[in-house]
Amino acid sequence: MSDQTMINKMLDARILFLGPPGSGKGTQCKHLHAELGLPHLSTGDILRHGIEEGKPACLQAKSYIDKGNLVPDNLITSIFKERFMMPDCGHGFILDGYPRTVPQAESLDGMLKELRLPLTCVFYLMVDDQLIIERTTGRLSCSNSKCGAVYHIKNSPPQVAGICDVCGSVLKQRSDDNVEIVTERLKVYKEQTAPVIQYYRDKGVLQEINGARSQEEIYTDLIGGIRSCATAGGR
Ligand code: AMP
Secondary structure (H helix, E strand, C coil), X not given: CCHHHHHHHHHCCEEEEEXXXXXXXXXXHHHHHHHHCCCEEEHHHHHHHHHHCCCHHHHHHHHHHHHCCCCCHHHHHHHHHHHHCCHHHCCCEEEECCCCCHHHHHHHHHHHHHHXXXXXXXXXXXXXXXXXXXXXXXXXXXXXXXXXXXXECCCEXXXXXXXXXXXXXXXXXXXXXXXXXXXXXXXXXXXXXXXXXXXXXXXXXXXXXXXXXXXXXXXXXXXXXXXXXXXXCCC
16 A cells, blocks of 8 residues: 555544543543644533533533533434534544444444444553543533633643643633532443443454653554554454
8 A cells, every 4th residue: 555545544534532531532532632633522512512502412411420420322423423424524534422323333433434434443442540530520611611621620721821732722621620510521421431342342453552751652642543453444
């Protein structure tokens, strides 16, 4: 395969990220989006933007998000599908936060089969509970949803406290990033999302990545993983 063919395959990759809240999925997806130009579909971001904009379906989801619970499958699948069917997802994309239950994974499989767009790679970012609590409770996000830059109060603070380096907007803490709600999100993750990891492991497509390292080390592994899947012709 020529270098150009491989680059083209990487630019068309269909990537799925799995991992607990705070495992660094969003950060890595943003880097990959910037590097490969693939649309980044984060259901968490889609819901938060939709709530800000007063979209009825997203407002319906708010009470679940506020409690750290999952939004019901039929509601989240219709919200996801609306975004997924937009023309920019016709070739490659990065999925972050969907699917989170086995029925969602089965719905996604059905959509991808119909569109003849099989996933290129599935990454599972592994991080232990203690690090998750530390990362999520110190996380700060830009209040400008078009910017979406993310910081950590200790590990990657902004240059000026409380202000986004990128766009100058005020930084805020997500309402579901406090210890109580994160603990609930972790419980829900173990009960409902861990089986999705097994679902993709059983299909033989899962790549397990140690998410407790530096962003750069993880990113290098991800690019290597995408390159090898692209070389293998996708799955
Ligand atoms: P995230 O930003 O990915 O941590 O998502 C924030 C919240 O949005 C989650 O705690 C859920 O309440 C909701 N959510 C996001 N994606 C899904 C999904 N695929 N299924 C159900 N709920 C979701």
